[in-house]
Amino acid sequence: MKFAVIVFPGSHCDVDMYHAIADELGEEAEYVWHDAANLDRFDAILLPGGFSYGDYLRSGAIARFSNVMNAVQKAADEGKPILGVCNGFQILLEAGLLPGAMRRNNSLKFICRPVSLKVENNETMFTSAYKQGEVITIPIAHGEGNYYCDEQTLKRLMENRQIVFRYHGENPNGSLDGIAGIVNEKGNVLGMMPHPERAVDPLLGSADGLRLFQSIVKYWRETHAVTA
Amino acid sequence: MYKVKVYVTLRESVLDPQGTAVKGALHSLSYTEVQDVRIGKFMELIVAKSERDINKLVREMCEKLLANTVIEDYRYEIEEVVVQ
Numbered sequence: 001m002k003f004a005v006i007v008f009p010g011s012h013c014d015v016d017m018y019h020a021i022a023d024e025l026g027e028e029a030e031y032v033w034h035d036a037a038n039l040d041r042f043d044a045i046l047l048p049g050g051f052s053y054g055d056y057l058r059s060g061a062i063a064r065f066s067n068v069m070n071a072v073q074k075a076a077d078e079g080k081p082i083l084g085v086c087n088g089f090q091i092l093l094e095a096g097l098l099p100g101a102m103r104r105n106n107s108l109k110f111i112c113r114p115v116s117l118k119v120e121n122n123e124t125m126f127t128s129a130y131k132q133g134e135v136i137t138i139p140i141a142h143g144e145g146n147y148y149c150d151e152q153t154l155k156r157l158m159e160n161r162q163i164v165f166r167y168h169g170e171n172p173n174g175s176l177d178g179i180a181g182i183v184n185e186k187g188n189v190l191g192m193m194p195h196p197e198r199a200v201d202p203l204l205g206s207a208d209g210l211r212l213f214q215s216i217v218k219y220w221r222e223t224h225a226v227t228a
Numbered sequence: 229m230y231k232v233k234v235y236v237t238l239r240e241s242v243l244d245p246q247g248t249a250v251k252g253a254l255h256s257l258s259y260t261e262v263q264d265v266r267i268g269k270f271m272e273l274i275v276a277k278s279e280r281d282i283n284k285l286v287r288e289m290c291e292k293l294l295a296n297t298v299i300e301d302y303r304y305e306i307e308e309v310v311v312q
Contacts, residue, residue, distance in 0.1 A: 057269075058296055065293070094296065101298035103238070106245045148242060148299055174245070 001220045002028040004042040006072070006088075008063045009034065013049035013085065013197060020197040021046070025213045032068065039071040043220055044081040047072070047088025049141070049195060059102060059144050060090035069095055081125055081216050082189045086142055089181075089191030098184055098191045099157070100149035106174030110143040114205060116168035117180055117194060121161045124183055125219035126190045129211035135168050136208035138194040140180075145193040147175040147182075160185055165192055230275045232286055233305045236295045237268030268300075274309075282306055 003021045007014045014031060021029035032039065034052075039045060052063035063069070069091075076082050076097055084092040092098045105111060114137050119130040130136065149157070154177060157163050165181035173193075181192030196209030238244045247265040254262045271294060275282065286304050295302040 057293070061293065061296065093298075099298075101296050103242065103299060104245050106243075108245055108249055146245070150298075174243075 001043045001217050002030065002041065004032045004039055004045045005029055006045065006047050006068055007031050007033055008050070008052035008066060008091075010052045010054055011048050011050035011087070013087075013195065016195070016197045017046050017048045017085070020200045020210070020213060024200040024210055025217065027213075027217060034063070034066040034068050036068045037071060039068070039075050042075070042080070044083070044216055045072055045075050047082070047084035047091055048197070049086030049088060052087055052091065055087075055144075058090075058094065059087060060092075060094040063087075063091045064095040073097065076184070076189050079186065079188050081219065083126065083212075083216070084189075084191040085195055085197065086140075086145075086193055089193055090144065092189060092191045097189050098182060099153045100147055100176075100182070102144045103146040103148050103174075104144050105142070105146050105172070110141075111145075111172050112139070112141040113172075114139045114199075115170075115172055115180075115194060117165045118168040119164070120166050121164050121183075123161070124164055124187050124190070124215075126183070126212055126215050127164060128218060129215040137206045138196055138199045138209050139205070140172060140194045141198075142173070142193055145173045145175060147179045147193075149176060157182060162187075164190060165194065229277060229309050229311050230273075230282055231307045231309045232273040232275055232282075233307070234271040234273065234286070234290060234294055234302060235268060235304065236271070236290075236300050236302045237266045238299055239301050242299045 005017045018029045119134045122130045122132045162182050166178040171178045183190045196212040199206035199209030246267040251265040290302045
């Protein structure tokens with residue numbers, strides 16, 4: 001399985017993402033610069049964290065107009081797995097691939113520490129290796145992870161089981177309904193503030209994030225075994 | 229040539245954590261009359277005249293990029309200026 005790691009000017013979790021795929025997961029990964037026009041040769045797309053375009057104007061606001069985002073949109077339409085972490089999540093929101101927006105953390109502080117997450121839906125292509133309701137430990141590192149959407153959107157997210165991860169116990173940033181990660185209606189685009197790629201080895205403090213990537217591979221194998 | 233001033237603030241319905249913190253600071257400086265603080269962005273654009281309608285152009289730019297209308301409101305002022 002071949003993963004694209006999209007690199008924007010100002011991305012800085014791209015190397016962690018690459019490491020998680022190539023070294024821990026044992027699958028193929030390739031860096032793709034933000035001006036690439038075509039992502040057809042990839043099976044999954046990863047939008048890493050960082051500060052694309054210096055977070056100027058708003059987090060992700062400028063990156064979402066990068067050339068590569070047209071190809072990401074196409075991959076999303078084709079049903080390929082797309083994962084946006086942290087700044088990658090913010091870009092997906094700005095691009096309208098996921099609903100809602102991010103506000104500054106209610107503490108106004110940049111928070112960088114492991115948090116407890118509850119797996120709210122393990123029936124997605126990103127979470128099948130977790131148990132429903134399982135509590136996992138994954139680090140967050142952001143200043144703007146305070147998710148917001150209007151009431152109607154929240155209702156829709158709940159009805160469609162699009163809320164995949166919630167903060168467990170304490171809500172670190174004031175995020176609406178404790179939301180830490182959501183998928184689109186189709187279920188193939190996941191945005192999350194916590195960094196699974198930073199939790200892929202016990203040496204890093206947790207290996208809970210690795211199962212997210214393993215779920216993607218499992219999904220891909222199952223859907224491609226039919227045609228093989 | 230036009231000078232366009234764009235003001236972007238968080239929507240009324242969205243809690244503004246920065247504004248809330250600044251309000252608290254003003255209160256601690258004894259300006260207890262302050263009831264609310266909203267923090268936003270101010271942008272100044274210099275736009276050349278063209279066959280395109282300036283009002284429509286500015287509105288489009290605000291909707292597409294300058295403001296995120298999920299959480300932000302915007303308003304703008306357009307002023308005609310003479311090229312130096």
